[in-house]
Amino acid sequence: xxxxxxxxxxxxxxxxxxxxxxxxxxxxxxxxxxxxxxxxxxxxxxxxxxxxxxxxxxxxxxxxxxxxxxxxxxxxxxxxxxxxxxxxxxxxxxxxxxxxxxxxxxxxxxxxxxxxxxxxxxxxxxxxxxxxxxxxxxxxxxxxxxxxxxxxxxxxxxxxxxxxxxxxxxxxxxxxxxxxxxxxxxxxxxxxxxxxxxxxxxxxxxxxxxxxxxxxxxxxxxxxxxxxxxxxxxxxxxxxxxxxxxxxxxxxxxxxxxxxxxxxxxxxxxxxxxxxxxxxxxxxxxxxxxxxxxxxxxxxxxxxxxxxxxxxxxxxxxxxxxxxxxxxxxxxxxxxxxxxxxxxxxxxxxxxxxxxxxxxxxxxxxxxxxxxxxxxxxxxxxxxxxxxxxxxxxxxxxxxxxxxxxxxxxxxxxxxxxxxxxxxxxxxxxxxxxxxxxxxxxxxxxxxxxxxxxxxxxxxxxxxxxxxxxxxxxxxxxxxxxxxxxxxxxxxxxxxxxxxxxxxxxxxxxxxxxxxxxxxxxxxxxxxxxxxxxxxxxxxxxxxxxxxxxxxxxxxxxxxxxxxxxxxxxxxxxxxxxxxxxxxxxxxxxxxxxxxxxxxxxxxxxxxxxxxxxxxxxxxxxxxxxxxxxxxxxxxxxxxxxxxxxxxxxxxxxxxxxxxxxxxxxxxxxxxxxxxxxxxxxxxxxxxxxxxxxxxxxxxxxxxxxxxxxxxxxxxxxxxxxxxxxxxxxxxxxxxxxxxxxxxxxxxxxxxxxxxxxxxxxxxxxxxxxxxxxxxxxxxxxxxxxxxxxxxxxxxxxxxxxxxxxxxxxxxxxxxxxxxxxxxxxxxxxxxx
Numbered sequence: 001x002x003x004x005x006x007x008x009x010x011x012x013x014x015x016x017x018x019x020x021x022x023x024x025x026x027x028x029x030x031x032x033x034x035x036x037x038x039x040x041x042x043x044x045x046x047x048x049x050x051x052x053x054x055x056x057x058x059x060x061x062x063x064x065x066x067x068x069x070x071x072x073x074x075x076x077x078x079x080x081x082x083x084x085x086x087x088x089x090x091x092x093x094x095x096x097x098x099x100x101x102x103x104x105x106x107x108x109x110x111x112x113x114x115x116x117x118x119x120x121x122x123x124x125x126x127x128x129x130x131x132x133x134x135x136x137x138x139x140x141x142x143x144x145x146x147x148x149x150x151x152x153x154x155x156x157x158x159x160x161x162x163x164x165x166x167x168x169x170x171x172x173x174x175x176x177x178x179x180x181x182x183x184x185x186x187x188x189x190x191x192x193x194x195x196x197x198x199x200x201x202x203x204x205x206x207x208x209x210x211x212x213x214x215x216x217x218x219x220x221x222x223x224x225x226x227x228x229x230x231x232x233x234x235x236x237x238x239x240x241x242x243x244x245x246x247x248x249x250x251x252x253x254x255x256x257x258x259x260x261x262x263x264x265x266x267x268x269x270x271x272x273x274x275x276x277x278x279x280x281x282x283x284x285x286x287x288x289x290x291x292x293x294x295x296x297x298x299x300x301x302x303x304x305x306x307x308x309x310x311x312x313x314x315x316x317x318x319x320x321x322x323x324x325x326x327x328x329x330x331x332x333x334x335x336x337x338x339x340x341x342x343x344x345x346x347x348x349x350x351x352x353x354x355x356x357x358x359x360x361x362x363x364x365x366x367x368x369x370x371x372x373x374x375x376x377x378x379x380x381x382x383x384x385x386x387x388x389x390x391x392x393x394x395x396x397x398x399x400x401x402x403x404x405x406x407x408x409x410x411x412x413x414x415x416x417x418x419x420x421x422x423x424x425x426x427x428x429x430x431x432x433x434x435x436x437x438x439x440x441x442x443x444x445x446x447x448x449x450x451x452x453x454x455x456x457x458x459x460x461x462x463x464x465x466x467x468x469x470x471x472x473x474x475x476x477x478x479x480x481x482x483x484x485x486x487x488x489x490x491x492x493x494x495x496x497x498x499x500x501x502x503x504x505x506x507x508x509x510x511x512x513x514x515x516x517x518x519x520x521x522x523x524x525x526x527x528x529x530x531x532x533x534x535x536x537x538x539x540x541x542x543x544x545x546x547x548x549x550x551x552x553x554x555x556x557x558x559x560x561x562x563x564x565x566x567x568x569x570x571x572x573x574x575x576x577x578x579x580x581x582x583x584x585x586x587x588x589x590x591x592x593x594x595x596x597x598x599x600x601x602x603x604x605x606x607x608x609x610x611x612x613x614x615x616x617x618x619x620x621x622x623x624x625x626x627x628x629x630x631x632x633x634x635x636x637x638x639x640x641x642x643x644x645x646x647x648x649x650x651x652x653x654x655x656x657x658x659x660x661x662x663x664x665x666x667x668x669x670x671x672x673x674x675x676x677x678x679x680x681x682x683x684x685x686x687x688x689x690x691x692x693x694x695x696x697x698x699x700x701x702x703x704x705x706x707x708x709x710x711x712x713x714x715x716x717x718x719x720x721x722x723x724x725x726x727x728x729x730x731x732x733x734x735x736x737x738x739x740x741x742x743x744x745x746x747x748x749x750x751x752x753x754x755x756x757x758x759x760x761x762x763x764x765x766x767x768x769x770x771x772x773x774x775x776x777x778x779x780x781x782x783x784x785x786x787x788x789x790x791x792x793x794x795x796x797x798x799x800x801x802x803x804x805x806x807x808x809x810x811x812x813x814x815x816x817x818x819x820x821x822x823x824x825x826x827x828x829x830x831x832x833x
Contacts, residue, residue, distance in 0.1 A: 005102055007032045010039075010062025014049065017041060017061045022177040028092045028105055031065045037102055039065030042092055043172035047151035051144035051184025069094045074103060081106060091236075121206035121238070126199055129238055130222045130231035134159050139168075139189020143178055146170060146188045157219045157232060160192035167229060168192025171218055196221045201230060208233055281356075283375040289313045292372070301356075301379050303349030314375070317346040319353055330360075334373075338362045343380070354381045397471040399449055400456040408470035408478055412530040415482045419523055426482045426523045427490040430537035431459070431497065433475035434515040434549045439507075447507045451514075454507075458500040462493070478534065487522060494518050494552040502550065515550030517541050526555045570627050572609050573620055577632045582608050585640050586807035587658065589817055590778055590798040593791060598817040599798055600657045602693065603641045604807050605633075625663065634666040638679060642690055644810050646683040653818045657719055659691035664698045673712050680716060687717025693744065696722050703737065711739045721778065725766065736773060742797065743770055747781020750801075753790040767795040 007030040008017050021029055021043075028042040041061055048064070050056050071094040072081060081093065095104040135155040137146050139162040150158055150172075160168040170192050178191060198221045199208045208220055212235065222231035275282055281298035285291050291309050299305055302317060309316055322344065334340045341359045348354060356377040363372040395407040403411065412428070419426045433455065440448035452475065459477060460469050468480040479497070481490055501516040519540025527533045536555040544553040576582045583605065590600040607615045624633045641660050648655040666672065680690060692713065698706070710720055721742040749762055770777045779791055782801030791799060808816065 005030055005105065008061060009033065010065070011060045012062075013058045014061055014064065015057040018046065018057075018176045022173075025173070027107055027173065029061075030069070030094070030102065030105075031061055031067075032102075035101070037069050037094060038062065039067035040069045040092060040094070041065045043176050044091060044156070046172060046175040047147050049147065049175075051142075051147055051178070053184070071096050072106065073097075121209055122204055124205045125201070126203050126205060126208050126222055126233055127201040127231070129205055130201070130233045131237055132231045134221075134229070134232035136161060136229070137188065139163055139192065140187050142185045143175075143188055143191065144184035147175055147184075150175075156236060157234060158188075159196070159221060159229060159232065160188050162189045162192065162194070166194060167196040167221065168194040169196055169219055169221070173218065193217075196229075198223050198229075199233065205238055209235075209238060279378070281375075281377045281379075283314060283377075285314070285373045285375070287370050287372065289373065301348070301354070301377075302346070308349075319345040319347040321345040321353070334360055334362060338364075354379050355384055356380060397473075400453060400471050402456055402460075402477075403468060403470040405470065405472050408468065408472075408480065409530055411468050412480055412533065415480060416523060416528070416530060416533075419482065420528075424482075425484040425487065425525070426480065427484055427493075428521050428523075428533045428537045429479035429481065429490070429494060429497070429552075430519040430521075430534065430541040431477040431479065431501075432517050432541050432545065433501070434517055434545070436475040436514060439512065439514065443507060443510060447510070450507050451505060454505060455501060458503075459497055462496045462500050478537075484522075487525075490520055490522070491552070491554075494520060498550065498552060517544040517549050518552035519544055519555065520552060521555040569612060569615065569620065570623055572612060573607070573623060573627065573629060573633075576607060576609070577624075577629050577636060580636060580640075582610070583636065583640070584608070584809065585637065585644065586809055587813040587817075588800060588807040589656075589805035589813070590800045591804045593779075593788065593796055593799045596804065598656055598805070600659065600691075601813065601817070602800065603637065603658050603660045605637055606807075625665070630663040630665045631669055634661075634663055635675065638676075642679050642683040642685060645685055645689055647810075648814060648818060649685075651814075653814060655689065655818055657689050657691050659693045659719065659721055661693045661723065662698075664695075667694060667698050667706075667709075673709065673716075676713060676718065677716055688719060690717075691719035691721065691741075693721045693723040695724050707737055707739065714739045714741075721776075724780075740775065742776035742778055744778040744780050744800075747801075750779055750781045750787055750791070751783075753787055763791075763794050771795045 006021065006024055006026045006028070008020065010031050010033060012031075017029055021027075028040055030037055031039040031041060039062070041064065045064065045066065070084075070088060070090050070092075072084070074095055074097055076095075084093065085091070092105055092107050094102055095106055097103050135149060135153055135158040137149060137158050137160055139160050141149075146158055146160075150156070150170075157169055157171045160170055162168055168189070170188055174191065174193065178186075197211065197215055197217055197219075199211060201222050201224055211220060212218060219232055219234040221229045222233055224230045275295050278295060278297055281301045282293070282295040283291055283298060284293040290311055290313060294304075294306050294309060298309075304316070330340050330342070339359065339361045342357075343355060344358050345353055345355055357380045358375060358377040360373055360375045362370045363374055365371045392401075395404060396402065397404045415426050418424070436448065436451070439451055452471075455475075456469065456471065456477070459479070463469055463479065464481075466482060468478075470478045470480070472478055479493075481493060484490060498516060498518060501514065504511055504513050519537045519542070521527060521533045521536035521540060523533055526536045540553045540555040544551050547553070584607075585603045586606050587601040587603055589598045590602065591598050605617055605621070607617075607620050609615055621630075624630045638660050641658055645655050645658060676692075679685075713720060719742070720740040721744050722738075722740055723744045724746045725743045743766060745763065745766060753760065753763075767777050776797035777795065778798045778800055779796050780800050782788055782791065782799045782803045784803060787801075788799065788803055805817075
């Protein structure tokens with residue numbers, strides 16, 4: 001502020017007051033009477049004078065002063081001063097002390113010069129604060145006219161366009177000088193200050209302020225890039241920018257405060273709601289442990305209402321399961337660390353025990369003294385029970401409650417280490433039930449589960465306490481026999497287990513027998529790690545199945561080689577099914593037994609591998625079934641047969657009907673009907689040329705569904721035959737319901753002709769029934785003339801076997817059976833084999 005106050009009496013003429021202000025370069029003058037401030041006259045007030053009336057300049061200043069004088073206390077912050085300048089529109093304030101005595105004048109210029117705005121001004125540019133529409137007047141206008149314009153437009157300066165093309169400037173301070181020295185009609189072109197000081201619009205406000213200070217001026221003209229005056233910048237503009245920044249900062253501070261208060265209030269309300277809704281019990285005690293607060297979850301868990309526990313200690317929940325040392329250790333940890341966390345047994349109001357996970361925290365005041373304790377607890381009784389159940393599921397079979405594979409592997413690893421340390425033997429027995437699938441399919445899965453439970457009970461009763469019986473899944477079990485004295489001991493156990501499974505079972509009203517196949521591997525004789533022991537026992541079990549079932553086999557090294565061959569064969573078969581490479585069809589003729597004419601053929605799969613050589617169907621067909629490849633293999637074979645029929649037709653031959661065998665997996669797949677339909681359509685095969693053969697066991701379990709599917713296949717024009725008739729659960733009664741076209745009598749009955757009367761009886765019954773049902777009958781496996789002669793007594797449609805024709809590649813079959821003569825007459829006879 002200005003501390004050297006300029007003052008005068010109320011009777012002082014305006015001209016005299018103006019001269020004193022101009023000489024002292026002051027922007028204001030106090031009008032005083034004694035020590036009392038009557039008013040103030042400023043440079044701005046000079047614009048209201050009538051410069052055209054010289055007599056008016058003799059008017060006592062007391063008549064034109066501004067009164068009352070706005071004042072500030074000495075202790076007023078600069079930010080508050082700037083706010084009052086903005087709010088009240090004043091440019092000067094009288095500064096007074098505690099007694100109200102004048103101590104100085106503060107102006108907007110003082111704020112701009114002394115408010116410490118350098119960092120702010122250094123970041124802002126001139127164009128952000130300048131007056132973009134400055135008052136510009138012609139130099140020919142009179143002083144009185146310009147003063148009136150400045151006053152009406154609220155401008156503290158005017159740019160003067162002089163006659164010589166240059167610019168000058170007139171300010172309020174100039175007007176104070178001119179009051180005493182120039183008449184009102186003086187042209188301003190000669191009074192304007194020149195040259196006009198300028199600054200570029202892109203300069204910083206700090207540079208502009210320094211220019212104002214250095215040249216002791218109050219205004220700078222602002223030039224654009226083309227040196228045109230585009231604005232005016234003075235201390236007032238700088239201060240307005242500061243005020244704008246201050247307003248923004250104040251608004252942001254207030255908004256931040258309001259948001260903080262709102263967040264604080266919301267957080268407090270949220271904390272209260274969270275505590276009320278928390279599923280964890282919460283207890284707050286004082287420093288002596290007396291309960292001050294509990295939440296609803298506490299009451300829900302313990303059964304105590306708040307009124308029953310307030311003022312008491314948490315000892316009301318004590319279960320009696322923990323001794324004094326436990327609680328002493330808890331309080332010691334709480335004092336040292338400030339918290340304690342652990343599991344603790346407590347007792348509900350009802351007396352029921354429960355396990356809780358408890359966290360106790362010491363709450364300290366500003367001086368670091370403990371004022372409260374906060375405890376949070378969760379009832380984890382059910383969690384522990386669930387963990388026990390999960391552990392049971394992870395390590396035990398859910399049906400039999402026997403150890404599963406995971407627990408077996410742990411125990412086997414432990415047993416191997418023990419056997420190695422003590423130089424002992426152990427054995428692994430791999431058990432697979434025989435014919436379990438038939439029980440499951442015929443009696444249902446519930447009966448199958450009951451059977452597995454009874455099997456596990458019987459096996460467990462025949463084992464020692466230290467032995468382990470585990471279920472791998474399905475009908476497979478593993479027995480671990482540790483600490484064997486001699487190898488013969490394991491075979492005695494194996495026979496005992498086989499005998500136990502061989503005893504009759506009774507499930508509901510059904511009584512039946514099953515057996516089991518068992519494989520044995522020994523440590524360290526056969527393997528030294530758990531995986532190989534189980535693997536070798538599995539291989540030995542499969543050998544037991546292959547060699548008659550219901551027995552046991554000890555692992556031998558050749559089994560491992562055989563298993564390796566199976567794995568190699570399975571991999572090669574997958575490749576062959578995918579690519580078709582090495583797969584082919586041979587065609588075995590079916591002939592009229594009287595005239596020996598070829599009437600039909602059966603397509604038989606063959607597989608030639610570059611490394612394995614010719615693989616027998618007796619090997620790769622069961623392998624495909626075990627590996628889940630039968631559907632894909634059957635689909636490829638059907639396509640191959642259809643493609644061959646189409647090729648024969650395109651060559652001008654008249655092929656005989658060809659039948660392809662369907663597996664159970666392929667027959668019951670959902671899209672079989674659509675697949676056959678598309679196949680016949682793709683290869684343009686006439687009806688009756690492409691046939692299918694199925695074993696009777698496929699049709700027994702779902703006769704109604706099978707009948708509908710067979711009827712749909714018949715409607716597509718496919719001949720249907722039941723293969724190996726008589727070897728399964730043959731039921732003559734269902735034949736009339738199945739829309740098949742022929743029966744194929746199994747070779748076992750043909751082989752026993754003349755040796756077994758029952759075979760003749762079966763042939764007579766089947767052929768007689770087939771004739772009544774208008775079904776064709778095909779005899780399979782005819783290998784001798786005697787068998788062919790014996791079949792002459794029965795109503796047979798066709799015969800098939802090595803006597804009448806062996807399976808032949810497609811080209812040889814076409815040459816032998818589909819020659820042009822045969823195409824025209826269908827009368828060529830096969831040579832006797």
